[in-house]
Amino acid sequence: MTTDLIARYAGPVPRYTSYPTAPHFHDGVTQQTYARWLGEINSNEPISLYLHLPFCDRLCWFCGCHTKQVVRYDPIAAYLDALNMEIETVARHLGRSQPVCAIHFGGGSPTMIEPVDLARLRTTLDKHFTILPTCEISVEVDPNDINQARLDGWGAFGATRASFGVQDFDLKVQQSINRLQSFEQTRDALEGFRQRGVRSANLDVLYGLPHQTEETLAATIKQVISLIPDRVALFGYAHVPWMKKHQTMIDEAALPNMEQRFAQAALGARLLTEAGYITVGIDHFALPSDTMAQAALNGTLRRNFQGYTTDSANVLIGLGASSIGSLPQGYIQSITATAQYSRRALAGELPVARGFALSEADKARRWIIEMLMCGFAFDAAELRKLFPAQAEALLRQAASFVAADLDDLVRMEGDRFIVTRQGRPFVRVVASWFDDYLATGAARHSAAV
Template identity: 40%
Template sequence: MSHTISDDLLRRFDIPGPRYTSYPTADRFVEAFTEQDHVQALEQRKVGSMALPLSLYVHIPFCESVCYYCACNKVITKHHDRAAEYLRYLALEVALQVAHVGPGQNVSQLHLGGGTPTFLSDAELEDLMSMLRPHFTLVPGGEYSIEVDPRTVTEERLRTLARLGFNRLSFGVQDFDPTVQKAVHRMQPAEQVFALVAAARRIGFESINVDLIYGLPLQTPESFARTLAQVNELRPDRIALYAYAHLPSRFKPQRRIIAAELPSGSAKLAMLSASLDALQDAGYVYVGMDHFALPTDALAVAKRQGRLHRNFQGYSTQPDCDLIALGVSAIGRIGATYSQNAKTLEEYRDLLDQGRLPIVRGLALTRDDLLRRAVIMSLMCQGELQFESIELGHLIDFRQHFARELAVLEGLAEHGLVRLDATGVQVTETGWYLVRAIAMVFDKHLQVDLDRARFSKII
């Protein structure tokens, strides 16, 4: 039993639901949204948003070997020469984006994701940053992060990342148990991770994150407790604790996982409950969703001060801003639009060869989408809703407009997830652990489409 949430609640809300890195969610994007719609949004940004900082995301799809649990867009290859070609196409995409957004835009957040960004050599990473810097201005105090596979870096490589301007690292650990690592085809000794984290601290990175996954094959509550103990000894600044979603029909690598080796639902819930206890006892602050941080980390500070934001990379301390996404399958946001690039390297290259941005789908948000996005993000980030602020910002009567939703929230209040009064909604300490379920109440698309099989479970 966790300090703040009962096993009964964990079971009751063990349902599929979106992660709300955006609203509407990416499964709602349509092919009717074209490159021209994105260009129009960029041009409109010049009118009133030129001074506002941007966020940049760069997707590096390559991995040397496949991790069986992975649901990311990736290309498995040992041919590192493919990276050089990919960087040439990224340069074409950058030039096309900058032609419309304007040169010298301030950037307060940069994230390299994948795949495995550290698949790139030191020289290629340097080429990538040299490609971005002439077009964008990385402002002091920004968040500049990169996802790191511990098997692909040394202390010397970490020093190169720091020299290139990265100030945050995210290490993919998942589980320290060698039996589990073998079952998911990701062998990496714990000693290697400990040495790299120690090196990163010596170098002076501002924040170090570790990713964990519970619900993997051959995991048990006892084995995962040992991993948690090692993570607490490692003491990263941030921890992302994800539930494994077994969807082999959608993600081909997961077909290599033996379903009979997956932990039972009750074992998975026991892992989560024990994790909440262990991390809380170790002094970590529950930021929201699956994120934990030490009280001194910027993410925990932002939560305390009500400055938490959320975007396609998850929770952030940076103010809500437009996002330019670069690379195959990358998702961006400009104004009231979302856009996504081609998902295959072939289509991505073909479009750029034609001198076109590689956007193949997206969404222009309606007035109702913008209203519900404001409500959902307020719940997900601040843990509260003030009716008056939503009413003033969107010119509605909140109680009348959301009468059905408020009735549903009354039921969640009975479970202790929210408190309701005449002025607004407050997410309780217990409710924070199930904030996705609270946000789902305001998701109009879920209301009209009850087929939630496309989403992973909340727990």
């Protein structure tokens, strides 16, 4: 990969966990809109739930999530009262005990929830939804929060998948991002979850961190592989201090440059594939036995706000402050400020801040972008079948991209628009060519590599 090619295509673009992306959401979508959308959901259709806990007991400087540091448990307990009430309100608008096929706890640090409150959440969910026996229940884990009681609590809740943020095990790198977490802590927490019935584990590694080198990254990945996780996510650190002020604590002079980031990403991918992991999309790797690897191979891989997923539900309901839901009609984002969110939720209201109602043209472009992000290609015949009114204009646009491409990033192979092997590291850029809103907003994004 040449320096010129990296320079041309490694600029800032969205990560495309949705289309349109969140900066284009607006307050014209209200709780009344959301209530109507909930009422229109098919009563027999399995849905997914995302529960957000926006609290941590320390602030990691690299973090891009909506979260805040707390030193007492009281704010978490009060917030969980509001979360339980929001669950009840959503269920009331659904008007039925909707079947649930996936539940994901994100944060923040959901593993800060005490067992008694976790049991109460499970009771609330069971009262208002039908949690299917095959439901995947996943939780993002901070090993620093884990003790035996909390492990028992997640086991009793029914957790089936645990995701651990590793970042880098090198001490200097950890100190530079305010995230101290030893290999031993991670190993012990993972083993604790496995002993309590968690069938699958994911470990997240970052490249592009301050003071990170190919040597520190290689050492970390080798330690990660030794834990035999079912999945590994290899993310590029998104340095966005204009959005996340705590990232100003990071020494920008210690960050790898674009060529170094590219080399780190390539090294990580090589080490993981040599260890037997299947490449999934742009930044995930899975053992051949894992459902994500199988989804990547058979074309059923999906992408949502948590990244790549095997969740096939067409409805994802976000619960909690700043959470985002995805419904066939569009997107809903909850109020970010926890105090305002809690007031609205405790009042029995849907705590909607903003959203986006999708047109048929939006849905067609969203489908193309998801196909590119998941499988690096889309089929013209399938596009015509799914979106007959939009297909021809989009295919003409795709042909124009191929004609203008002088770097062999994309091609037409028969009836398929494909991203070439050379173009795959820049698939976010290719996806952005189909983004009808990218030029209309003032949002700034992270680097494409």
